[in-house]
Amino acid sequence: MKELSLNILDIAENSQKAKATLTEIILNETEDTLILEIKDNGTGMSEQTLNCVTDPFYTTRTTRNVGLGIPLLKLAAEQTGGSFKITSKTEGESRGTCVTAVFNKNHIDFTPIGDTVSSIVTLIQGHPETDFLFKHSCNSGEVSLDTRELRGILGEVPLNSYEVIKWIGEYLSEQYENLK
Amino acid sequence: MKSLAELQAIKDKMKDKVVIREGSGNVRVVVGMATCGIAAGARPVLNTFVEEVNNGGLAEKVTVSQTGCIGICQFEPVVEVYEAGKEKVTYVKMTAEKAKEVVEKHLKGGNVVAEYTIANFKA
Numbered sequence: 287m288k289e290l291s292l293n294i295l296d297i298a299e300n301s302q303k304a305k306a307t308l309t310e311i312i313l314n315e316t317e318d319t320l321i322l323e324i325k326d327n328g329t330g331m332s333e334q335t336l337n338c339v340t341d342p343f344y345t346t347r348t349t350r351n352v353g354l355g356i357p358l359l360k361l362a363a364e365q366t367g368g369s370f371k372i373t374s375k376t377e378g379e380s381r382g383t384c385v386t387a388v389f390n391k392n393h394i395d396f397t398p399i400g401d402t403v404s405s406i407v408t409l410i411q412g413h414p415e416t417d418f419l420f421k422h423s424c425n426s427g428e429v430s431l432d433t434r435e436l437r438g439i440l441g442e443v444p445l446n447s448y449e450v451i452k453w454i455g456e457y458l459s460e461q462y463e464n465l466k
Numbered sequence: 467m468k469s470l471a472e473l474q475a476i477k478d479k480m481k482d483k484v485v486i487r488e489g490s491g492n493v494r495v496v497v498g499m500a501t502c503g504i505a506a507g508a509r510p511v512l513n514t515f516v517e518e519v520n521n522g523g524l525a526e527k528v529t530v531s532q533t534g535c536i537g538i539c540q541f542e543p544v545v546e547v548y549e550a551g552k553e554k555v556t557y558v559k560m561t562a563e564k565a566k567e568v569v570e571k572h573l574k575g576g577n578v579v580a581e582y583t584i585a586n587f588k589a
Binding site for chain 2: 354411448457
């Protein structure tokens with residue numbers, strides 16, 4: 287993947303497949319590190335499955351025998367001297383899956399974060415019936431979006447109506463502009 | 467500065483439109499958005515379709531949606547066009563530029579862009 291934002295899009299798609307109603311995408315940046323957390327309240331995975339997901343030759347897809355999403359993100363983090371963790375629960379209040387990747391931003395193999403706005407817009411366009419919480423914080427401030435809040439205003443108007451999608455993209459881009 | 471009040475205005479404007487849209491849209495554009503598609507560049511392809519379909523006034527007729535792996539990863543980004551009564555058209559190795567052309571020639575003009583279809587790549 288050329289940008290981490292593409293890994294984010296890819297991993298968050300897994301949450302949709304796991305029937306999550308809320309997917310949280312949290313980016314925390316300091317001078318030297320980036321912590322990415324993608325957390326959902328989906329069906330979760332058994333311990334057995336969890337042990338397999340970082341193996342490229344494990345996949346849920348039926349069209350092919352290779353699943354590269356999780357291994358690619360793990361590699362992107364570890365190649366910067368960072369770390370990768372995935373936890374999951376199939377029952378209880380904390381049901382769901384949480385993926386955490388830590389990156390060394392100053393490492394030569396650090397993949398640029400890229401266009402997060404585009405990834406968030408794409409996720410909402412494809413999954414207007416589920417909710418997303420996006421937060422990207424760094425030294426100069428924070429960018430955030432909570433579709434639950436937008437849904438409260440929009441009522442029956444779907445989140446993937448073009449006017450709404452366009453507004454979300456501009457709303458996020460403007461927040462990023464203000465960080466600079 | 468964008469505000470949530472603006473969103474309220476969008477909602478008020480769209481309330482009537484929602485009813486009209488239901489039941490219409492007999493053309494479906496489906497973009498493969500699994501790991502293979504995303505890595506190959508499906509994100510800008512999808513967003514270009516969404517943008518161009520709406521800017522071109524095709525929103526009533528065309529819906530743009532996402533799907534998982536279509537199974538031909540070497541041809542990603544893959545876009546399928548479904549139209550009632552017609553055979554499915556599969557576009558392969560798509561880019562944002564090609565997407566614009568497909569909207570203009572195929573979705574608007576009714577002519578399949580044969581050059582970008584899978585038939586052309588397999589031959």
